[in-house]
Amino acid sequence: MYLKPKKSLGQHFLRNFSVVKKIVKTLDLKVGETVVEIGPGTGVLTEELLKTNARVVAVEKDDQLAALLKKRFENHRNLEVINEDILDFSPHNSQFLIHNSGFKVCGNLPYNISGRILETALEVWPKPEKIVFMLQKEVAEKLCAKPPKMAVLPAINQFLAEFKILFSVSRKNFFPQPKVNSAVLEIIPKKQNVFQVYPELKRFIKSGFAYPRKYLISSLSDKLGIGKDSLKKAFQALKFSEKIRPGELKPEQWLELYLEHSGQNRV
Structure with missing residues (x-):
């Protein structure tokens, strides 16, 4: 057939x-x-x-x-x-x-x-x-x-x-x-997961990649309506350059940035 x-x-x-x-x-x-x-x-x-x-x-x-x-x-x-x-x-x-x-x-x-x-x-x-x-x-x-x-x-x-x-x-x-x-x-x-924060983390990452050629801090500010001063504090706490672009972060760094900005200490 x-x-x-x-x-x-x-x-x-x-x-x-x-x-x-x-x-x-x-x-x-x-x-x-x-x-x-x-x-x-x-x-x-x-x-x-x-x-x-x-x-x-x-x-x-x-x-x-x-x-x-x-x-x-x-x-x-x-x-x-x-x-x-x-x-x-x-x-x-x-x-x-x-x-x-x-x-x-x-x-x-x-x-x-x-x-x-x-x-x-x-x-x-x-x-x-x-x-x-x-x-x-x-x-x-x-x-x-x-x-x-x-x-x-x-x-x-x-x-x-x-x-x-x-x-x-x-x-x-x-x-x-x-x-x-x-x-x-x-x-x-992976056995260890991030499902407790995953929906918001996913939204955070997608927002960061909305303008992949822009600096990450600008993309997050524009898409999420977050003040740059607030984001700068999170970047400084993690010793991230304010000129970093979304493609330069490892997945675990995205998680660190999300948790730092949202005020959560752990997953």
């Missing part, structure tokens, strides 16, 4: 089996563990995941592909196919996860919503043990950025997890062939 990839869903099917095997190896799945696969497509990665004897929760938005997967793997008791948009999916609704909080996540992400999927996995779901995503190489590189090349995406997400590019994947390994290359990214969610 041939199914034409749908451009509206950002479908690009991986056809290199060596890449599939490397992804599964990175997940280091044990018998009885559970992995959530995002966008399984035709089931190339799904098949390899099932060989580990792990329980696989395959979440597929495309109705036709979900039906194909159910038919193809109908004899596999370790597979649960859920026909749903991943942005609406909750691990608590999976029969494999309802009594099991620990799980891993993997997937070849559609480029157009990869950021929203990452946000969902790290901020909305219960914390996964490990995430292995294949996504646009440029996005993967941004997520791993360090000062002075930090941007809002890594500045926020590096509070929640550690990011590491494992290897690149040429666009020639997909059908249809996308315009850009991909990379496989390993993401390890």
Whole structure:
């Protein structure tokens, strides 16, 4: 049965089996563990995941592909196919996860919503043990950025997890062939979190990056309506230059600045 990839869903099917095997190896799945696969497509990665004897929760938005997967793997008791948009999916609704909080996540992400999927996995779901995503190489590189090349995406997400590019994947390994290359990214969610202050911290960082070429003190003052004198006191207390730009701060320095300015001594 041939199914034409749908451009509206950002479908690009991986056809290199060596890449599939490397992804599964990175997940280091044990018998009885559970992995959530995002966008399984035709089931190339799904098949390899099932060989580990792990329980696989395959979440597929495309109705036709979900039906194909159910038919193809109908004899596999370790597979649960859920026909749903991943942005609406909750691990608590999976029969494999309802009594099991620990799980891993993997997937070849559609480029157009990869950021929203990452946000969902790290901020909305219960914390996964490990995430292995294949996504646009440029996005993967941004997520791993360090000062002075930090941007809002890594500045926020590096509070929640550690990011590491494992290897690149040429666009020639997909059908249809996308315009850009991909990379496989390993993401390890951090045990220690900042969720007590995270919503306001996230807003603080986004405001700081509103004008990335401006001095940080000016961006924060303009976007948050904070007097510069108040910000200068926080900068001086932390020995930050008033001429520092947002891309020059490490994630932990953003936290220090937020706590100092807000008058909170600890998370």
